[in-house]
Amino acid sequence: MRRYELLERITWIGACLKEAGSTAAPATLQDHSMQDIIARNGLETPEPLKAEVKGSVPPWLQGTLVRNGPGLFSVGNSEYNHWFDGLSLIHSFTFHNGEVTYRSKYLKSETYKSNTKADRIVVSEFGTMVYPDPCKNIFARTMTHFRNIVPNFTDNNLINIIRYGQDYYASSEVNYINQIDPLTLETVGRVSLYTSKNHIALNLATAHPHYDKDGNTFNMGTAIIGLGRPKYIIFKVPANASGMRVNIIVPFRSTLYPSYFHSFGMTENYIVFVEQPFKLDIVKLATAYFRGVNWGSCLKFDEKDSTFFHVINIKTGKAKSLRYHADALVVFHHINAYEEDDHVVFDIIAYKDSNLYDMFYLHNMTKETNNFIQTNKVFSPPVCQRFVLPLNVQKVQPGEAMRSIGSNEYGCSAGMELPGINYNFNARKYRYFYGSRLEWSPHPNKVDIVTKTHVEWRQENCYPSEPVFVASPGAEEEDDGVILSSVVSSDPSVSPFLLILNAKTFEEVGRASIPVPVHIDLHGLFIPAKS
Secondary structure, three states, X not given: OOOOOOOOEEEEOOOEOOOOOOOOOOOOOOOOOHHXXXXXXXXXXXXXXXXXXXXXXXXXXXXXXXXXXXEEOEEOOEEXXXXXXXXXXXXXXXXXXXXXXXXXXXXXXXXXXXXXXXXXXXXXXXXXXXXXXXXXXXXXXXXXXXXXXOOOOOOOOOOEEEEEOOEEEEXXXXXXXXXXXXXXXXXXXXXXXXXXXXXXXOOEEOOOOEEOOOOOEEEEEEEOOOXXXXXXXXXXXXXXXXXXXXXXXXXXOOOOOOEOOOOOEEOOOEEEEEEOOEEEOHHHHHHHHHHOOOHHHHEEEOOOOOEEEEEEEXXXXXXXXXXXXXXXXXXXXXXXXXXXXXXXXXXXXXXXXXXXXXXXXXXXXXOOHHHHHHHOOOOOOOEEEEEEEEOOOOOOOOOOOEEOOEEEEEHHHOOEEEEEOOHHXXXXXXXXXXXXXXXXXXXXXXXXXXXXXXXXXXXXXXXEOOOEEEEOOOOOOOOOEEEEEEEXXXXXXXXXXXXXXXXXXXXXXXXXXXXXXXXXXXXXXXXXXXX
């Protein structure tokens, strides 16, 4: 078997194959309508609504796809600045005996309740800083100022739906999560990760945990304020318990500039943490309110710094003595990681800079299409990169503890984001991943990392969400299953629909049209029906 060498860098250019029989032109934004879809306030559909199915729904597909994303961008006369600030709107597609039903509800977080009660935005978000109502008395205004000396983050959990123990939660990147009922979408209640009850004290945590074969949940967070020095924390929630246990502590490289991270990798025996030079300035964070800037402005990319990779043994909590580094990059999403031939292999979606976040300011996203493209020409497109880390290197010379590592780019998958896999192959050697290609309009793709080819589905003026793989019962082949994706269109004659693709061929199996408006979402998961 071929050994990956240090310092190796290969660009894989493969044939890019379109879906067989597809003749649709590349989707383009509709200047008069897509911008409205992006920033319009969503509607709740609290009761199950039957969808119209065209084609077929596999009879074995039984369960609920629950998705999360921003849905409310203005409250009263106040508006959010950034798309990632919108209040969480959760929606679901339930599959039962060949039928599909749809429903949606706003997450009834404390942030949602405070804003709607005041009929204005009163809780700051990452891209929107708010200040006291001038009509309040001086005591109330003073207390609001005082509370912002140390940021008290929102509980507007709009990024993902995750599982801890037997419960499901709406999650973002803060210390609060909100438990939901995945069937009714009712909000059960808020839980804080910054509490001694859970044996950890986190200020931030990812919305992309990992689940092992026994159903345990692993996640990472950042402890900025609390006992001891600031640190990264890796924790575990057992499959049949609600308590959280600290497994591993990783110290900051820089106390005042911790690395931002949105996700991490996990193999059978190791956690892979990318400490990137996209950093949070703690001093700026603590003073943002008084300087009149938002918390998002406290994130800075240091292109002159290196990216460091931590390989940490899950069982012992010890990091490898070797230190691995690469050139500066930004990563939001890991694809997968596994062990092979005494190496850790992991794949990520990488950027050359941090401009992606700035693209999502609403004043930018709602521009006329040509102006939007012109403004964002400097946007660094995502690239799928593979890194190969040796676990045991003999005769390491003094001063060589810091090493570069092998890297590959999948040439035919440039522009891919929102990656997903058959999760049965998580932490294992795998062949396929699925994602949305970003060419000013997303469309789902399947990438074969062995043949370096991909297939894609597209329909003019349609905007699919993150593709979710659901395996067929008893499947042995990695791509034996279906892809699910929620699709909205800027064409008013096309209703929103849930797309079902054959994961092997990427041919459309069926679609379930929804007779009400559907918002653009971010992440979610499929929950199989209980047998």
